[in-house]
Amino acid sequence: MxxxxxxxxxxxxxxxxxxxxxxxxxxxxxxxxxxxxxxxxxxxxxxxxxxxxxxxxxxxxxxxxxxxxxxxxxxxxxxxxxxxxxxxxxxxxxxxxxxxxxxxxxxxxxxxxxxIDDNLLEQLFALTVFLAGGDSIHHKRSSAIAGKSPELVSAASACLVALVKCLPRDYYTGVQNLEKRLSILGDTTTILLDALETLGPSSVEEITSILRTLAWLYSTRVTAEQASFVFPGIVSKIVNFHSQSKSLSTESLLAVLDILRALIVKVFSDKSLDLTITDGSGELQSPQALSSLLTHLNENTVPEETLVRVSITSSEKSHRTTAWLDATSKQLKLSIMIFMKNFILGANSRKRIASSLNLFNGIVEFVSDIVRTCFKALFRELIPSTVDILAALFYVATLDQPGTKESEILSKIESVYIILARSELELLYKVLYSKTENLIATQFPQILSSASEDKICLCVSALKVHLHVTSSLSKALLKPQASLDLLSQLVLTTLSTHITQNVSRDATTKLGAGKQELLHFLGGQNAEEKTNTLDEIELPPHIDAKRLGNVTKRENTLVPVDKTNVVKRLDLDLHTQTESPRLFSKIYSKDSETQIQSLVLFLGTQCGANSENLFLSLVVESDSKGNKIEELTQRTVSLWLSNTLFQSHSSTDSAKFDIDEFLDLDEIDESADVDEETSYLLVQTAQEMLDDTRALLEESNYDPRSREYKICENAYSVALATIGALASKLTKADFQADVLMDYLYPLLEALTYTPESQVHMQAKVSLNQIVTLHYNGSLENLIKDNSDYLIDSLSMNLSVASGLTPSLPGILLVVIRISGVDLLWLNQLQDILSEIFIVIDSFHGYSMLVENFFHVFVEIIAKVKEVYGAQLLDLSKLDQNEISPYKPWGITDRNAMFDLIDEGNKIVDPFADYDPEKEYFHRKPGVPFSEQEVDSDDEEPENEENQDQAEQEPAEPWPSPVPKNIYTSVQQIFTYGLQLLSHPSVKLKLQILHTLKEAYPIMSSNYKALMPLLAQYWPLLLVMSTGSSSLSEAIDEDRLLQTEQLIEPTLELMLVIFDEDKKHEKFMASRFIDMWEFLKKKAPVILNILSAGHLGNRDKAVSKRLSPKNGQLYSRLLITGINIYERSVPDLDAHEMVKCCRLLGFDGIEKLGRDVSNHLWVLTQAENFAF
The missing domain is CATH 1.20.1050 (Glutathione S-transferase Yfyf (Class Pi); Chain A, domain 2)
Incomplete structure (x- = not known):
């Protein structure tokens, strides 16, 4: 109604x-x-x-x-x-x-x-099938809809979808017209599947509707037996449709998963099949029996499959028999694996799955429903492969963010299998253990050798999933841990063996070309394809073009910075290097190396592996008779794996303290003892590797570009990485006493290597880990807390010839730059400086070593200035000397005139303070003044009397703001520098002059101690300021370019000397005048100016070889002297100086004084008068 x-x-x-x-x-x-x-x-x-x-x-x-x-x-x-x-x-x-x-x-x-009644439904189905599919569908079993327009296809599919939704539940289970109805069912299915191929990816609604309708039809209206007839065809059609459609929407992809899951669950449901499953494999092999695999890693043997048989007890009329199950399940496995490969690992699918939670959950639910519903029916074929499907899903989901999502995803994967019954878990555990074993022993080595990034990353993900699921099943079944430990040990041994092989194989140098090959090349007879080309130029056979394309610079990486400016190249900013350098960049990509490390970390964190046994399995015994380079490579890889595994162990955290576990006296926690033993095992291994690497480098003179050198560099880097890893596992006291005492020196030594080297970068990473954990992030605190044995190490290396390595001055430079001020205050640098001076005395012929020591001296001087810089400026002395002794010269205003005539400024009588009652000279009574000589008889009593009198007199106050002990050290540096100015090495003298220039303001704070030194070596400075070889008046016609290089730094030092003299009593006035006389005779540029004869001929006057900066320095030096010493300089000399300066040019730095300006006016007027 x-x-x-x-x-x-x-x-x-x-x-x-x-x-x-x-x-x-x-x-x-x-x-x-x-x-x-x-x-x-x-x-x-x-x-x-x-x-x-x-x-x-x-x-x-x-x-x-x-x-x-x-x-x-x-x-x-x-x-x-x-x-x-x-x-x-x-x-x-x-x-x-x-x-x-x-x-x-x-x-x-x-x-x-x-x-609707059944008759109308049959009529409408038949009519729609005829209109959509045509006559061919009845006898060719293929519809004509594939060639129709998209509009017609959409209309036909919509009509069939509407009709399918009208089907009653018992439509295909009754007896009436069953054959006809099943025929129409097949036609309907064919038309809908053909419609999928016609509709484009943009028809999201139509595609999704068709797929969900078919899924609903076969899961709710068709029996499992009926569905089994069309199952292979439908699955094949769906898989082909997905593989051919490149950009399906997320809804369409979920619909594809739904129909495949509905069909599989319907046809292979354990409940709809009378299944009998028989386990003929017996018990799993014991760990002792499986240990033989470790000795046969290179054999491509496949572990024996678990012998499980699945059979169907059914009537003769049933279509689903045991033979059908075997054949269809194999075919299904192939189809599903192809489908999942495209679905998960396709180019567009990876990013979509990683960003779409619905797709990820859809795949997990797909696998979960199949495992839960069809475990027995598909156990032999598809069930073990579901782990591979989830492994691929795990790989894609964690590709962009490895480690952050792993635990969450692994928990979801674990839940797929853990819900099974215990008997099913037993079967799955055996198969999965054998499968994991095969993956590790057979497939993993091949993938490691291939060095393919995608394959390695995918295989590592597969291993993680297999190991995690196996571990979860083992815990659920209460299996012993030994079997899982063996798998972990097998993984580590495989990694160690095959990474070592790959490194050795890749590092093999290319053999030189034979004579015949060279002759063919030179004669143009090489008929082979020209692949050895660079920029379309064919190269000789002994040159590898592929390697040339990657070579950008010579990698002097492990060599200390001894041939360059240490100060400029030294990099002590630990934050510039946040990650350890890559060791295997030549054979693995960055992502591949990261994935391998993550697998080792996974073994320690997820699988609960016995770390002590694993570490022992990685220890490589030294073989004195074997190839040292190959052995060092294996030890490097093993220690690298050990470091990574060690980092996976969580440190002791008081926040995680559990009182219940603490009070559980029946169970003894040995993890702390194991970690401690492992720590010291790593320390010992790293120490042996450092010693062996150093010995090998000393024995062999490897080229920095050679494979042997690169292997040694990697070994050294890994040993240093061990120190950083240990910092997080040991307390500060234990770490400082047991590790830092031996390793702080090598770590600081590594900082002196070139910044591009792996050793330098790894040292920064390790030091950053140490200071972050134990020293509040301060490298200065690290040096200060460990200064005692660090200074002892430096002193010991300075005292023995074997310790005088090129890196030693660099280590001193590092220590002083970081904590030099503290060491100065604590007076801990005095012993070091004494040892350095002894070394300089003994090895002054080694200019490179002495030069680097003077780099250290510059840093020490910089630290002294950092502390006492304000006092050393001594501006008050400049203010006192502003009053010229040649009054009234320099008066510029009325106030100055008032000061001049002020009575307070009147010159005081020099004898005003004379006291006639005071005895200024000690003399013997009754003896004439001329005979006041000490008699030999009373010499000793007189000396004693003078000594007593000296003790009674107060000590002379120390004039310098720098403490006497520090000043003495700087004075020693200054003296050694002056003495070594006669050294033949120009480069050393350049560094010494720079050191003297920096030290002079400190030395001038005690002028009484400085003047004798300056007087002694002033002639040498004069010679160097002209580029001459001696004080002789003879002109050096063939002066060397090297000596001219010393002119600039010498003039800069002399400028500092005169500037400092301005603060004192201007003791250098006479030497300035003498310097001018010497420059007129020996300095080529000044000699040319004076001999030119007139002012305007500048081109003839100025030497072409003279550096423009040197000319400006000469000018600035003369102008400075005239300004400082004023009327002490004779007028004719001053006029001559200004004349030279005018031709040399003024640099604009030194202010021209009144005297200089007057002379310039005279020169200008004379020039105008001449014209």
């Missing part, structure tokens, strides 16, 4: 579509149809009317649901009647069929679906 609401809806529709239905009926009743355009128009009007009414209804009745919109079946019959008459006419055009199918789809969805 139809409701009033239905009748009202139907009446409204009737009024809209009645005219068009009448015209369609008129056309259909004709004997032949000639005007298909009119027919198409009227059918479209009917469809438009139906759709418009539906849309208006939804807008007006907002609260109404789709099920409330019900059309009367009588109206549906009224609309269908004229359409049915059209079927009498053959060859209806596609637009007509399209509109007919769309109208039928509307009528089925809103009218007949609410009250």
């Amino acid at each position: 139809e409701s009033d609401h239905t009748r009202q809806i139907s009446l409204s529709i009737f009024q809209i579509i009645k005219p068009s239905c009448q015209r369609v009926s008129e056309i259909a009743l004709r004997s032949s149809i000639s005007d298909f355009d009119t027919l198409t128009y009227e059918l479209r009007q009917i469809l438009i009317g139906l759709a418009a009414h539906h849309e208006n209804y939804k807008k007006e009745a907002k609260e109404a649901t789709e099920s409330d919109y019900v059309v009367s079946t009588k109206l549906a019959d009224y609309v269908f009647y004229p359409i049915s008459n059209l079927f009498k006419h053959p060859l209806l055009p596609e637009p007509v069929i399209q509109y007919i199918l769309q109208i039928l789809s509307f009528l089925v969805a809103h009218a007949w679906s609410h009250d």
